[in-house]
Amino acid sequence: MIKTEYDIVVVGGGPAGTTAARHAAEQGVSVAVFHRNNEIGAPVRCAEGISRFIIEKYLGKENIRDSWISSESDKCRLISPSGKIVDVHLKESGYILNRRIFDMDLADWAARKGAQIFTGAFVYHVEKHETHALVFIEQYGKKYQVKAKLVIAADGVESRIARFFGVKTQLRPCDIDSCAQVLATNIAMQKDRIDFWVSQKIAPGGYIWLFPKGDGIANIGIGISGQHNGEKNARQYLDEFLAVNFSEASILTNILGGVPVAEPLESFVADGLMIIGDAARVANPVTGEGIGPALSTGTRAGKVGGRAILEKDTSAKFLKAFEKEWRRDSGKYNGFFYRLKEVILNISDEELDRLAEKFADRDPVSITLTEVFRKVVWNKPKLLVDVARAFAGF
Numbered sequence: 227m228i229k230t231e232y233d234i235v236v237v238g239g240g241p242a243g244t245t246a247a248r249h250a251a252e253q254g255v256s257v258a259v260f261h262r263n264n265e266i267g268a269p270v271r272c273a274e275g276i277s278r279f280i281i282e283k284y285l286g287k288e289n290i291r292d293s294w295i296s297s298e299s300d301k302c303r304l305i306s307p308s309g310k311i312v313d314v315h316l317k318e319s320g321y322i323l324n325r326r327i328f329d330m331d332l333a334d335w336a337a338r339k340g341a342q343i344f345t346g347a348f349v350y351h352v353e354k355h356e357t358h359a360l361v362f363i364e365q366y367g368k369k370y371q372v373k374a375k376l377v378i379a380a381d382g383v384e385s386r387i388a389r390f391f392g393v394k395t396q397l398r399p400c401d402i403d404s405c406a407q408v409l410a411t412n413i414a415m416q417k418d419r420i421d422f423w424v425s426q427k428i429a430p431g432g433y434i435w436l437f438p439k440g441d442g443i444a445n446i447g448i449g450i451s452g453q454h455n456g457e458k459n460a461r462q463y464l465d466e467f468l469a470v471n472f473s474e475a476s477i478l479t480n481i482l483g484g485v486p487v488a489e490p491l492e493s494f495v496a497d498g499l500m501i502i503g504d505a506a507r508v509a510n511p512v513t514g515e516g517i518g519p520a521l522s523t524g525t526r527a528g529k530v531g532g533r534a535i536l537e538k539d540t541s542a543k544f545l546k547a548f549e550k551e552w553r554r555d556s557g558k559y560n561g562f563f564y565r566l567k568e569v570i571l572n573i574s575d576e577e578l579d580r581l582a583e584k585f586a587d588r589d590p591v592s593i594t595l596t597e598v599f600r601k602v603v604w605n606k607p608k609l610l611v612d613v614a615r616a617f618a619g620f
């Protein structure tokens with residue numbers, strides 16, 4: 227049953243929202259999560275890749291379940307426009323998750339800590355008052371009004387909730403990638419390797435990925451910069467790629483979606499509001515990875531949000547602590563990745579081929595991502611320094 231009052235209302239039951247809800251509920255405050263979709267974790271709008279380090283850091287090694295993981299990769303292949311291959315051995319391996327189960331388990335975990343989760347529950351309006359917010363929800367044709375001391379906006383890439391608090395979250399077309407992805411079977415691939423095709427012709431301003439999910443089954447998808455989403459859309463680019471490279475594939479699922487590849491919002495807080503995950507624009511602007519940033523912002527927001535209720539201070543000033551910590555730690559390279567994205571956006575296919583040529587005949591074990599990106603920004607001294615720092619360990 228939806229109650230008339232909660233300490234904290236979280237809008238969105240993705241990894242950011244349910245992680246924040248769990249950390250807040252653990253402190254004994256009342257928390258409700260309203261999730262628009264009828265099911266947590268579905269549809270899966272994600273290639274499901276996450277670094278092992280990040281998931282262990284935020285969820286704890288001891289809590290990771292086998293059922294979350296479809297496969298593990300410690301190899302990465304980059305394929306240039308003319309088909310030149312650069313194989314990289316990753317120092318830190320990554321998981322391809324099963325997000326349907328992963329997201330569901332995160333929600334279940336939050337519920338076991340005391341948060342109430344409501345699915346099929348769309349938040350259509352929020353009214354900000356001096357000491358609280360009124361949250362308006364529609365669930366299966368019935369309308370509800372809920373009072374909350376604090377609202378956590380975890381409403382993903384479309385993010386409307388923060389706007390009710392006067393925070394601008396609109397994205398420029400160049401700061402959003404349009405994505406299409408299929409789960410395909412009958413795929414010839416290596417189970418422990420993730421593949422990327424880079425070419426302005428086949429994926430303008432973005433790339434195509436293949437993330438293995440098991441024997442002969444993979445997420446194959448494309449992200450193209452929103453500014454190139456004109457003549458052809460992401461789905462058409464992907465269809466052309468599949469026809470050429472995986473003509474024998476059978477397609478089990480199709481999805482479309484957007485990824486914010488922007489700089490983080492100027493501020494993640496207002497009085498009575500915290501913004502986390504894709505809604506705060508914290509995904510990596512180069513790779514579009516947003517699960518890790520959803521967990522890192524969700525963890526910090528839940529902890530600080532819970533404390534704010536206990537200490538009766540939901541001012542922006544108090545809530546800011548979560549954002550400051552995130553920018554100091556997890557988010558410290560987001561600005562750099564944004565500048566790197568701008569460089570990558572403008573690399574021609576000829577240049578990409580020339581770059582790939584530099585790695586010809588090299589042993590993959592000797593190639594690191596640091597070296598690859600160093601070569602990408604060789605003529606940008608300011609970025610060179612950050613490449614070494616941001617890719618340390620990869």
Ligand SMILES: Cc1cc2nc3c(=O)[nH]c(=O)nc-3n(C[C@H](O)[C@H](O)[C@H](O)COP(=O)(O)OP(=O)(O)OC[C@H]3O[C@@H](n4cnc5c(N)ncnc54)[C@H](O)[C@@H]3O)c2cc1C
Pocket residue numbers: 237238239240241242243260261262263271272273274275276347348349350380381382383384385386405406407447482483484485502503504505509514515516517518520
């Ligand atoms: C094709 C594609 C591939 C991707 N691949 C990867 C990858 O490999 N690795 C990676 O790290 N990231 C990837 N991402 C990004 C990743 O999926 C997101 O960054 C991540 O899910 C963000 O989590 P979140 O909790 O912030 O938002 P979401 O997971 O989007 O959850 C937000 C939820 O809020 C709900 N909602 C929105 N508005 C309301 C409302 N008003 N009321 C109630 N509910 C609402 C939405 O239905 C949504 O389900 C990919 C994205 C796409 C589109």
